[in-house]
Amino acid sequence: MDANHLITQYGYLALFIGCIAEGETFTLLGGVAAHEGLLNYVLVVLIAMAGGVLGDTALFFIGRHYGPRILVRFKKHQKQIDKANTLIRKRPVLFVIGVRFMYGLRIIGPIIIGASKLKPQKFLLLNVVGAMAWALIFVTLGYLGGQVIAPWLHLLDHHIKKIIWVVLAIAVAWGIRLYIKRRSEREPQ
Numbered sequence: 001m002d003a004n005h006l007i008t009q010y011g012y013l014a015l016f017i018g019c020i021a022e023g024e025t026f027t028l029l030g031g032v033a034a035h036e037g038l039l040n041y042v043l044v045v046l047i048a049m050a051g052g053v054l055g056d057t058a059l060f061f062i063g064r065h066y067g068p069r070i071l072v073r074f075k076k077h078q079k080q081i082d083k084a085n086t087l088i089r090k091r092p093v094l095f096v097i098g099v100r101f102m103y104g105l106r107i108i109g110p111i112i113i114g115a116s117k118l119k120p121q122k123f124l125l126l127n128v129v130g131a132m133a134w135a136l137i138f139v140t141l142g143y144l145g146g147q148v149i150a151p152w153l154h155l156l157d158h159h160i161k162k163i164i165w166v167v168l169a170i171a172v173a174w175g176i177r178l179y180i181k182r183r184s185e186r187e188p189q
Helices: 003-021 024-035 041-071 075-090 092-101 108-115 120-186
Strands: none
Touching: 003 024, 003 041, 024 041, 024 120, 041 092, 041 108, 041 120, 075 092, 075 108, 092 108, 092 120, 108 120
C-alpha cells in the first residue's frame, strides 16, 4: 500500500479530524493533496469547513458552560482575554469570523466567545461564515502551494523509499548477526 492510496482512502477522515482539533496544517496539506489529484478540491474545502465548524462549536459550548472556570486559569493572559471580550461586545461579527485567523486564539477564542454569552444562534451563523472563508483561503493556499511543494514531495518520497530499503537491509543483517552470535554462544565447545 503506497502513500497515495492511504491519502485517498483516509485523507478526508484525517482532514476532518485535523480540522476539528487544529486546522491550518491539515487544510494546507488537503489543498496540496487536491492539487496532486489525490483528493477532490471541493470536498476538501467542505470537509475542512465542517471540521472547523464542529470544533469551534464544541469549544463555544465548553466556554458557555465552563468558560469562566477555564479562563481564570490563564492569569498571564487576562489582558488579552479582556481585550477579546471588549472586541466581542463591540464587533461580534468581526471577532467570531476572524478568530480562526488570529494567531494564538484558534483554540481559546471560541471558549472566550462562549463565556461572553453571545447567543448561540448568532455564533453558529458567524462560525459557518468564518469557517467557509477560512477553509477556502487555506485549502486554496495549499492547492496553489502544491505547485511548489509537490515536486519536493515526489523527490522526498523517492528518497524515503531508498532510505527505508537501506534501513531494512541493515536491520536484517544486524538480526542475522545477533542470531549467529547467540547461537554460537549456546553451543558447547
